Amino acid sequence: MNDIFSRQSGEYSKEISRDFFKSVYSYMFGALAISGLIAYMAGTPEFFTQYFLNAEGTGLAASFYIVAFAPLGLGLLIQMAYRRLSFGLLLLLFMLYSVLMGLSLSTVMLVYSGQDIAITFFVAAGAFGGMAVLGYTTKTDLTKFGSLMYMAFIGIFIAGIANFFIGSSMLDFWISVIGVFVFTGLTAYYMQQLKGISQDQSLTGMDRNKLAIVGGLMLYILFINLFMSLLRLMGSSD
Numbered sequence: 001m002n003d004i005f006s007r008q009s010g011e012y013s014k015e016i017s018r019d020f021f022k023s024v025y026s027y028m029f030g031a032l033a034i035s036g037l038i039a040y041m042a043g044t045p046e047f048f049t050q051y052f053l054n055a056e057g058t059g060l061a062a063s064f065y066i067v068a069f070a071p072l073g074l075g076l077l078i079q080m081a082y083r084r085l086s087f088g089l090l091l092l093l094f095m096l097y098s099v100l101m102g103l104s105l106s107t108v109m110l111v112y113s114g115q116d117i118a119i120t121f122f123v124a125a126g127a128f129g130g131m132a133v134l135g136y137t138t139k140t141d142l143t144k145f146g147s148l149m150y151m152a153f154i155g156i157f158i159a160g161i162a163n164f165f166i167g168s169s170m171l172d173f174w175i176s177v178i179g180v181f182v183f184t185g186l187t188a189y190y191m192q193q194l195k196g197i198s199q200d201q202s203l204t205g206m207d208r209n210k211l212a213i214v215g216g217l218m219l220y221i222l223f224i225n226l227f228m229s230l231l232r233l234m235g236s237s238d
Contacts, residue, residue, distance in 0.1 A: 043109025
């Protein structure tokens with residue numbers, strides 16, 4: 001009788017885990033689709049001139065900086081306050097995040113060719129998928145590795161903000177090189193973390209739904225950053 005119960009419990013747990021990851025990937029791919037569509041539609045010189053340049057046309061408008069930095073605040077809000085926010089509001093914030101990221105990524109369409117973007121996307125997808133599988137299947141505890149990668153991420157994030165104003169091509173190159181390793185490593189780490197969450201039967205249905213959104217956000221952020229790091233290395237500016 002105990003064997004039957006254990007077997008049924010295991011099957012139930014696997015079903016919950018599968019449903020959790022279906023939701024995580026649905027949110028991630030949905031956000032990528034929204035961002036990609038927005039970036040394609042807004043990635044024109046006319047749009048950039050009208051909305052991202054000041055009235056004199058001599059510098060960047062405030063709207064550019066809002067689009068560039070607002071996702072950071074939204075991402076932190078979603079991750080830190082998901083327990084207090086309703087599911088509907090959390091989903092709305094995630095959609096807003098993907099729209100803002102799409103507007104931010106629209107500038108990529110002006111700098112790199114469509115061929116470079118497409119090739120880099122598939123390379124990033126392959127690297128991301130491989131590390132996601134590794135993180136899910138490995139038996140090694142990646143906690144310490146993830147902590148190191150996260151510290152490295154903080155370092156390149158700060159360096160990236162500084163270089164936004166400095167504009168050093170050499171610093172941008174090294175940020176991109178390090179970023180490829182950091183974001184692929186963090187992909188494996190977060191997949192292992194998400195696997196643990198998916199198998200936690202103590203979570204309520206609502207908590208699990210909210211964490212699926214947070215998980216989708218994290219994987220989305222990692223993929224976008226990996227894509228951008230690779231694009232800076234592989235792409236040639238027009």
